[in-house]
Amino acid sequence: MNIAQLIQKYKGKIDRLDLEILIAHSLGKTREFVLIHAENSITSNQSAAINKLVKRRIKGEPIAYLTGHKEFYGLDFIVNKHTLVPRPETEMLVELALSEISNFKFQISNYCIVDVGTGSGCIITSIVKTLQQTVNHKLTTRNFYATDISKEALKTAKSNAKLHGVEKKIKFLHGNLLAPLFDASCFMFHAPCSMIIVANLPYLSAEIYQSAPIDVKKYEPKSALYSAEAGLAHYCELLTQLKTSHQSFSMFHVSCFLEISPEQKIPLTKMIKNIFTAAEISFEKDLAKKWRVCKIEIC
Ligand SMILES: C[S@@+](CC[C@H](N)C(=O)[O-])C[C@H]1O[C@@H](n2cnc3c(N)ncnc32)[C@H](O)[C@@H]1O
Numbered sequence: 001m002n003i004a005q006l007i008q009k010y011k012g013k014i015d016r017l018d019l020e021i022l023i024a025h026s027l028g029k030t031r032e033f034v035l036i037h038a039e040n041s042i043t044s045n046q047s048a049a050i051n052k053l054v055k056r057r058i059k060g061e062p063i064a065y066l067t068g069h070k071e072f073y074g075l076d077f078i079v080n081k082h083t084l085v086p087r088p089e090t091e092m093l094v095e096l097a098l099s100e101i102s103n104f105k106f107q108i109s110n111y112c113i114v115d116v117g118t119g120s121g122c123i124i125t126s127i128v129k130t131l132q133q134t135v136n137h138k139l140t141t142r143n144f145y146a147t148d149i150s151k152e153a154l155k156t157a158k159s160n161a162k163l164h165g166v167e168k169k170i171k172f173l174h175g176n177l178l179a180p181l182f183d184a185s186c187f188m189f190h191a192p193c194s195m196i197i198v199a200n201l202p203y204l205s206a207e208i209y210q211s212a213p214i215d216v217k218k219y220e221p222k223s224a225l226y227s228a229e230a231g232l233a234h235y236c237e238l239l240t241q242l243k244t245s246h247q248s249f250s251m252f253h254v255s256c257f258l259e260i261s262p263e264q265k266i267p268l269t270k271m272i273k274n275i276f277t278a279a280e281i282s283f284e285k286d287l288a289k290k291w292r293v294c295k296i297e298i299c
Pocket of ligand 1: 084118122148203
C-alpha cells in the first residue's frame with residue numbers, strides 16, 4: 001500500500017488534514033512529505049499504527065493528544081492528558097506581555113513575569129524564547145516564574161522549556177495560583193519593582209463546560225477548564241492573593257493579563273473593582289472580535 005491508497009481508504013472517515021497529520025506523524029515525516037510523496041509505500045506496521053490512530057480520532061480524541069504535539073506561537077510543544085491543548089487565542093497573552101515589556105522603562109532585573117496555571121508551559125516558554133532572541137539583557141530565573149497545581153503538567157512544562165533551551169531561565173513552582181511564588185525564598189529576596197502576570201486559568205462556567213464539544217470534555221482535564229462562580233472563581237482567588245501580597249512586597253506596579261470568556265467582561269469588571277478599587281481595567285478582542293483578554297493595572 002502507498003500513501004495515496006491509504007488516504008483513499010480513510011477518505012470521509014476523518015478530516016483530510018487530520019489524516020495527513022496522523023500519517024506524517026506515524027511515518028516520522030512532515031505533512032509536506034506526505035503531500036508530495038503520495039506514491040511512497042507504507043509498511044504493514046506503519047499501516048497498523050495509522051489505523052489505530054484513525055480509530056482514536058474517530059472517537060473524538062484531539063489530534064494533539066494523538067501526535068503528542070501542538071504548535072503554539074511558532075514553536076512545537078509536547079502535550080499530554082495532563083495538559084490543556086494550547087489554543088491559538090492564548091497567543092494573545094504572549095503578544096500582550098511582550099508588548100508590555102517593550103513599554104517598560106525599567107531594567108529587566110527590576111521586573112518579573114509570572115505565568116499562573118502554566119499547563120504545557122506554552123506561554124512562559126514562548127515569552128522567554130522571544131526575549132532571548134530580541135533583548136540584550138541577561139535573563140535569569142529571577143525574572144520568570146511559572147506555577148501550576150498539577151505536578152504532571154509542571155513536568156511537561158519543564159520538558160517544553162528544555163526543548164526550547166530556556167529551562168534554566170524559568171523557575172517552575174508547584175502550588176495554588178500565586179501562593180508558591182510568594183512562599184519561594186528566591187522571590188522574597190529579590191522581590192521586583194514590577195510584575196507582569198499572565199494567566200489562562202480555568203474559566204468555563206458550568207453551563208459552558210457542559211456544552212463543550214466531546215473532544216474537550218472527554219479528553220482534556222476538567223481541572224484545566226472549569227471554574228466555579230460562573231467561571232470566575234480562579235481569577236477571584238488569584239486577585240485576592242495578589243492584593244494581600246502586593247502590600248507585603250516592594251512591588252509598585254503589577255500588570256495582569258487574564259484570558260476570559262467573552263460574556264465575563266461585565267461580571268469580571270465588577271469583581272476586580274471589589275478587590276482593587278483603583279485598578280485600571282481594559283479588555284482586548286481576539287481575531288474573532290470577541291472579548292478575550294482582560295488587562296488589569298495595579299499601582
Ligand atoms: C486553561 S489551562 C491553561 C494551560 C496553559 N497556560 C495554556 O494556556 O495552554 C489552566 C491550567 O491551570 C492549572 N490550574 C488549575 N487550578 C489551578 C490553581 N489553583 N493553581 C495553579 N494552577 C491551576 C491547570 O492545572 C491548568 O494547567
